[in-house]
Amino acid sequence: MTFSLSQNLIQSSLPISQGAEAKVYKAQLTSGSPPILLKYRFQKKYRHPTLDANLTRSRIAGEARALLKCLRSGVNVPGIRMVDATEGILGIQWIEGQSVRKLLPGGAEDDGADNVDSPDVEDSDPLTEYGVSVDEVMNLIGNEIAKMHRVDVIHGDLTTSNMMLRHPKSFVPFNPNVTTELVLIDFGLSYQSTLTEDKAVDLYVLERAFSSTHPDSEPMFAKVLIAYAETIGKDWVAIKNRLDDVRLRGRKRSMVG
Amino acid sequence: MLFYPVSNPAKIKQRIIDAAKSKAHEADEEREAVNFSFIDASLITSRLHLETAINQAILAESQGSLRTKTVHSEILFALNPTNNITEAIRRYGVSDTTKALCVVQIMNSSATTASISDVEIKMKKVVNGSIVSFDELAKLTDWNTVEKYHKLGNEVKEKRDAQRARAFIDNVAVSSVAMKSVMQ
Amino acid sequence: MPGKIRKTPLIEAGRDYLALGLEGSANKFGAGIMKHPKDGAATVLSNIRHTYITPPGEGFQPRDTALHHREWALKIINDCLAKAGVSMHEIDCICFTKGPGMGAPLQSVVLVARTLSLLFNKPLVGVNHCVGHIEMGREITGAQNPVVLYVSGGNTQVIAYSRQCYRIFGETLDIAVGNCLDRFARIINLSNDPSPGYNIEQEAKKGKRLLSLPYATKGMDVSLSGILSAVEAYTLDKRFHVQEGAEDKDLITPQDLCFSLQETVFAMLVEITERAMAHIGSKEVLIVGGVGSNERLQQMMGIMAQERQGQVFATDERFCIDNGIMIAQAGLLSYRMGYETPLAKSTCTQRFRTDEVHVTWRA
Numbered sequence: 001m002t003f004s005l006s007q008n009l010i011q012s013s014l015p016i017s018q019g020a021e022a023k024v025y026k027a028q029l030t031s032g033s034p035p036i037l038l039k040y041r042f043q044k045k046y047r048h049p050t051l052d053a054n055l056t057r058s059r060i061a062g063e064a065r066a067l068l069k070c071l072r073s074g075v076n077v078p079g080i081r082m083v084d085a086t087e088g089i090l091g092i093q094w095i096e097g098q099s100v101r102k103l104l105p106g107g108a109e110d111d112g113a114d115n116v117d118s119p120d121v122e123d124s125d126p127l128t129e130y131g132v133s134v135d136e137v138m139n140l141i142g143n144e145i146a147k148m149h150r151v152d153v154i155h156g157d158l159t160t161s162n163m164m165l166r167h168p169k170s171f172v173p174f175n176p177n178v179t180t181e182l183v184l185i186d187f188g189l190s191y192q193s194t195l196t197e198d199k200a201v202d203l204y205v206l207e208r209a210f211s212s213t214h215p216d217s218e219p220m221f222a223k224v225l226i227a228y229a230e231t232i233g234k235d236w237v238a239i240k241n242r243l244d245d246v247r248l249r250g251r252k253r254s255m256v257g
Numbered sequence: 258m259l260f261y262p263v264s265n266p267a268k269i270k271q272r273i274i275d276a277a278k279s280k281a282h283e284a285d286e287e288r289e290a291v292n293f294s295f296i297d298a299s300l301i302t303s304r305l306h307l308e309t310a311i312n313q314a315i316l317a318e319s320q321g322s323l324r325t326k327t328v329h330s331e332i333l334f335a336l337n338p339t340n341n342i343t344e345a346i347r348r349y350g351v352s353d354t355t356k357a358l359c360v361v362q363i364m365n366s367s368a369t370t371a372s373i374s375d376v377e378i379k380m381k382k383v384v385n386g387s388i389v390s391f392d393e394l395a396k397l398t399d400w401n402t403v404e405k406y407h408k409l410g411n412e413v414k415e416k417r418d419a420q421r422a423r424a425f426i427d428n429v430a431v432s433s434v435a436m437k438s439v440m441q
Numbered sequence: 442m443p444g445k446i447r448k449t450p451l452i453e454a455g456r457d458y459l460a461l462g463l464e465g466s467a468n469k470f471g472a473g474i475m476k477h478p479k480d481g482a483a484t485v486l487s488n489i490r491h492t493y494i495t496p497p498g499e500g501f502q503p504r505d506t507a508l509h510h511r512e513w514a515l516k517i518i519n520d521c522l523a524k525a526g527v528s529m530h531e532i533d534c535i536c537f538t539k540g541p542g543m544g545a546p547l548q549s550v551v552l553v554a555r556t557l558s559l560l561f562n563k564p565l566v567g568v569n570h571c572v573g574h575i576e577m578g579r580e581i582t583g584a585q586n587p588v589v590l591y592v593s594g595g596n597t598q599v600i601a602y603s604r605q606c607y608r609i610f611g612e613t614l615d616i617a618v619g620n621c622l623d624r625f626a627r628i629i630n631l632s633n634d635p636s637p638g639y640n641i642e643q644e645a646k647k648g649k650r651l652l653s654l655p656y657a658t659k660g661m662d663v664s665l666s667g668i669l670s671a672v673e674a675y676t677l678d679k680r681f682h683v684q685e686g687a688e689d690k691d692l693i694t695p696q697d698l699c700f701s702l703q704e705t706v707f708a709m710l711v712e713i714t715e716r717a718m719a720h721i722g723s724k725e726v727l728i729v730g731g732v733g734s735n736e737r738l739q740q741m742m743g744i745m746a747q748e749r750q751g752q753v754f755a756t757d758e759r760f761c762i763d764n765g766i767m768i769a770q771a772g773l774l775s776y777r778m779g780y781e782t783p784l785a786k787s788t789c790t791q792r793f794r795t796d797e798v799h800v801t802w803r804a
Contacts, residue, residue, distance in 0.1 A: 005319050020719035029312055033305060046744040047708045050651050061439035068432050074412055074425070080432035081305075082312060085439050086320050093428075156660065189660055 006087040013038055021188060026094060029082065034094065036081040039063075039188075041088035056088040059188070063090055066153050066190040073151040076144055076183045095183050096170030100137060101160035103127050106214040130165050131179030137165070138220050140182035142227025145203070148184065149232060149239075154198045156189030159209035196235070200242035203228070207247075259298060259359050259394060263386035266355040269295060272383070273351070291383055294329035298357035299399040300336070300349055300406070302427040304391050307359060309434045310335040315363060317438065328363050335437050338407055348406065357397045358384060398423075403430060451802045452777055454479050459486075459527060460776065461518070461535050461557075462769025465550035466542025466570050467594055468493040468501040470510045472518045473766025474525040474532075475773055483580050486525035488759060488766040489517050497630045500623065507545035514553045521765070529561045534781070536772025539567035540793030542595065547789040555787055566772040567782040570763075571596060571795040574729040575607060576774060577767030582754035584727045590714045590742070591795075593730030593763070594619030597710070598795060599661060599717045605800045610717040611661030618706055619732045621665045625702060628673055629695045636762070641699045642735050648700025652693065656705060661716050663709045672702050707738045711745050724751035734761040774802040 013027035016037075025038040041056045043049075060083060070077040082091035101107035103126050127134065141163060148155065155162070166181045193199075206224070210217040229236040263269075273295070276287045301307050314331035317323050325334045325342055337345035351358060360380050364372070377388075400423060404410065407429055433440075458477040465471070471490035477483050493509035495501050522529065537554035538547060558565045575589050589600040589607070597613035616624075619638060626637030631644065654671045657664040675681060681693045714726055726746055728739060739755045746753045760767065778801040 005316055020715050030308060033308060044708075044712075044745070045748065046711050046741040048651050048704045051656070051704060051708060054653070055656055057439070061436075064436035064439050065441070068429075068436055071432055072407075072409065072412060072429055079428040080435040081309060082316075083436045083439055084316055084320075086322070091435070 004087060006084045006089050010038065010040060010089070022088075027091070029091070036091045037078070037094050039090045039092070041090075043088070053086075057085040060085045060088060060090050063187045063190065066187045066192070067092070069151055069153055069192075070148055070184070070187075073147065075147045075151070075153075076181055077187070078183060078185060095164050095166060095185070097164045097167040097180070097183070098126070098130075099161050100141070100163040100165060100182070101213060103130070103137070103165060104134065104160060104214050104220075107160060129168070131168060132165070134220065135223055137182070138223035139227040140165075142224040142229075143231045144182050144184055145206070145224075146228045146231030149199045149202070152192050152194045153187075154191050154193050154202050155184065155187065156191060156202070156205075157186065158202055158206035160213060161209075162186045196238045196242045197246075199235075199239050200246050203239070203243055204246045259389050259391055260357065260380075260384050260386035263356060263358050263384055265385040266351050266358070267353045269358075269383060270351050270353065290379065292327075292329065292362070293380060293383070294332045294359075294361040294363075295351040296333065296336070296359040296361065297349055297351065297355050298359045298394060298397050299355075300403055301359060301394060302398055302400075302403055302423075302430045304394060306336075306427065306431050306434065307361075309431050311361060311363070313434060313437060318363075322438070329361065332361060335434050338433050340440070358386070360384060400426060407433065449802065450778075450804055451774065454481060454777070458533050458773055458777065459531055460566075460769040460773035461521075461529075461532050462568070462573075462765040462767065462772055463514075463518070463535070463537045463550050463554050464570070464573070464763055464765045464768045465510045465514075465546045466538045466540070467546065467763060468495075468506050468509070469763045470513050470517060470546075470550070471763060471765035471768075472514075472521040473764060473769050474521055474527060475766055475769035477773055477777070483770065485766050486527065487521045488764055489521045489524065490762070490764050491517055492635070494634050497632050498627050499633075500627060503543045503545035506543065507549040510546050510549045511553075514550070518553075518557075529557070529563075532561070532563055534564045534566050534772060534776045536566045536568050536768045536776075537787070538570050538573070538768055538789070539782075540790040541570060542789075542791065544789075544791050547791070551787060551789045555784065558784065558787075564776070564781045565784065565787045566776050566780060567787060567789075568768045568772045568775075569793055569795060569798045570768075571598070571600075572607060572798050572800070573767040573771040575600065575727070575795075576771040577760050577764075578727045578729040578754065578756055580770055581756050581760055582727060584725050584752075584754040586723060587725035587727035587754060588714060588717045588721065588723050589727045589729060590710060590733070591730045592618050592710060592728065592732035592738070594623060594732075596730060597663065597665070599713050600795055601717060601721050601723065602800070602803060603721075605803060607795045607798065607800060609794070609796050610720065611663070611713045614659065614662050614664045615666040616669065618665060618710065619730070621669045621706065622702070622732065624669060625672055625698075628676060629698070636731065638732055638735065641703065642737065644696050645699040645703045645737065648694070648696040648698070650693070650697040650700070651704060652697060652701040654701055654705045656709060658709050658712055661713045661720075663713055665706065668702070668705060672698055703735075703737055707735075707741050710738065711741050714742065715745050715749070718749065718751065724749060725754065726751065727754045729756070729761060731762045734758045778802050 009027055010025060013025035016024040016026055021041060023040045023042055027036055027038045044052050064080055064083050067077050067080055071079060078093040078095055080092055162185050164183045164185055168179045207221050210221045273291050276291050310332050313335045314328050317331055318328040323331050325331050333349045334342055334345045336349045362376050404426055409426060454477050457479060460475045462473045469490050469492045473488040474486040475483060476486050491513045493501055493506050535554050535558050537551055554565060571591055574591055586602060591598045591600055595617050597617045598609050599611040600607045600609055622641050623637045626641050631637055631640040652675060655667045657667055675693055675698055678693055680691055683695060726742055728742060733755055742753045
């Protein structure tokens with residue numbers, strides 16, 4: 001056999017995108033089974049092969065563990081569908097929908113080719129298709145992050161690109177008033193921590209992402225925090241105070257030559 | 258293949274144990290006769306659940322990283338949320354009280370239709386029961402036991418309605434099987 | 442040089458400019474004379490440096506380093522002027538390192554700069570050490586808008602230019618990479634001549650075995666102190682032997698440790714650099730700072746850049762390791778934009794972040 005099983009799977013999959021760390025594909029494990037998303041952490045040739053293999057394995061494992069922990073605690077994340085830590089492949093549930101970034105004002109810009117073919121979308125609010133208002137989306141975001149932080153998972157890279165709304169057509173609502181669901185994705189930088197500091201920094205990263213991608217984001221982010229505070233409960237005061245500290249400090253760390 | 262109802266679970270179990278115990282060459286034939294994965298269907302939450310376990314087992318075999326002796330027992334191992342092999346076989350394998358059985362044979366992808374029907378005949382020789390469609394699986398799942406094995410009691414209570422709880426348990430079960438190889 | 446992408450706001454030279462740069466933020470004292478002629482191309486007239494070398498197993502103390510700089514300053518500046526064939530009267534401005542660095546050595550160099558300024562009635566220009574490295578690297582390599590990996594004894598940063606500021610994308614959360622290597626060199630008693638990092642690199646070439654060390658990247662930041670502790674722990678392992686024994690034995694040699702340390706730490710640095718490149722969509726990398734002269738780091742960065750269809754720019758030890766000419770280059774750029782440091786404000790500081798500098802000379 002020239003290719004391993006997983007390599008064969010990748011060969012037959014549809015490439016979606018490529019980042020610094022991984023290539024993303026849409027695949028099917030068997031004909032007739034639901035589609036999955038493959039995240040392939042390809043080999044980094046600059047790294048020593050042993051180091052590279054260990055690192056890939058532990059990162060795949062870390063991501064899978066964080067996903068399972070979230071899943072078990074009822075946080076909306078994609079389910080895991082296959083793991084091949086040797087080849088560096090993580091297969092997760094395919095989420096039909098759109099990233100929150102593209103659904104919010106300003107988020108669709110400077111994305112180039114992707115949106116060229118749909119100029120008419122600009123006139124209508126893309127969110128109407130999902131049956132929710134901007135405020136409701138903020139509420140969902142705050143709620144989901146708080147659920148994740150309650151089980152001490154820190155996402156590590158919260159941005160509006162790393163959240164998706166399920167498309168109403170792909171979603172079987174248990175309550176007829178609910179048309180969509182917010183799903184947190186990409187746990188590649190996640191880790192476990194009980195520290196208030198880490199949770200506050202997680203929120204701060206999201207705040208920065210909001211302000212750099214979406215114009216006039218302050219009232220939006222304020223609503224995220226209101227929903228977060230409600231769900232997280234008694235820990236909110238400590239996290240809020242720490243968030244204020246982190247904001248003042250920013251990324252600045254004083255430097256010793 | 259999904260068999261339901263099954264009338265001879267105790268006998269199947271005994272044959273597997275005997276075949277495994279005897280070291281001599283004369284048992285080869287018997288070993289070959291029961292060379293399947295027998296899985297208690299009441300613990301399978303969906304077709305995807307079983308397929309995921311099979312897929313991970315095949316993957317482990319292809320990379321030489323089987324944790325159990327054969328690819329067939331590896332399926333049982335993959336299904337169990339802990340790393341205890343004896344427990345996996347006791348829980349997910351055939352037992353005296355098993356009523357529904359999933360019987361799986363891993364074959365080379367080049368297998369012909371003819372050899373597939375051979376396998377069916379071989380399976381029927383071992384299992385006394387009728388073959389039903391995989392769509393019946395949903396009716397056979399014992400959700401309470403799955404919930405207990407995955408320790409999901411509290412989380413399930415929050416879900417309130419049964420349909421939602423089942424989708425949740427299924428997703429956790431499938432995900433646990435998929436990430437088994439990198440579990441702590 | 443490849444064609445300029447953006448128009449530079451730098452005022453045209455109009456005449457020849459000469460700058461003297463003085464650097465002494467760590468254990469090197471350097472002086473250099475930079476010429477910006479009318480036609481624009483910068484010319485290095487001279488670049489001389491003297492390094493304070495301590496015996497194996499010892500680091501350099503601020504007080505002794507300052508003493509070294511005071512002893513050597515005048516000789517080196519004189520040599521520098523002689524080699525360039527210019528007199529102090531022809532110089533347009535005196536550039537000095539304002540920070541960051543070690544307090545005592547910085548102060549002794551500022552004092553020299555201030556004295557020269559008063560003696561010859563020349564304006565002073567205070568320069569950020571890190572910006573000096575970046576500007577010299579850009580000038581020498583011709584890199585237009587690179588992601589900069591600045592790795593030295595005191596600093597570890599991934600930097601990219603954005604709106605007249607060198608933004609820090611990632612940095613070390615504890616000790617600098619050079620510091621980590623130097624301290625390990627001290628632990629295994631390597632010579633500090635010509636530099637501990639150079640000797641680690643030579644030892645690493647003989648290492649065969651990759652020992653497992655913590656790999657600590659956090660987003661675009663790295664943490665190195667845990668790695669230093671872990672590699673130090675190996676020297677207490679009972680398999681650790683300084684002499685090379687039989688090939689087949691389960692031994693850990695200092696060479697293996699140097700090799701493992703380099704492989705692990707450099708992989709982390711390349712990884713965060715790649716992440717920054719992907720983030721801002723740049724295809725160029727510039728490595729500056731003393732550790733940047735390590736060929737294995739350059740090689741790894743090269744492989745990464747090649748995979749991204751990009752390019753690595755690195756300089757040799759003359760410009761990588763702290764030197765006076767880089768201070769002259771960065772200082773002259775800001776001087777030509779009309780910046781001068783009044784005598785009363787010609788102080789130095791141990792803490793001076795790269796992103797605090799207003800980069801007026803770039804668009």
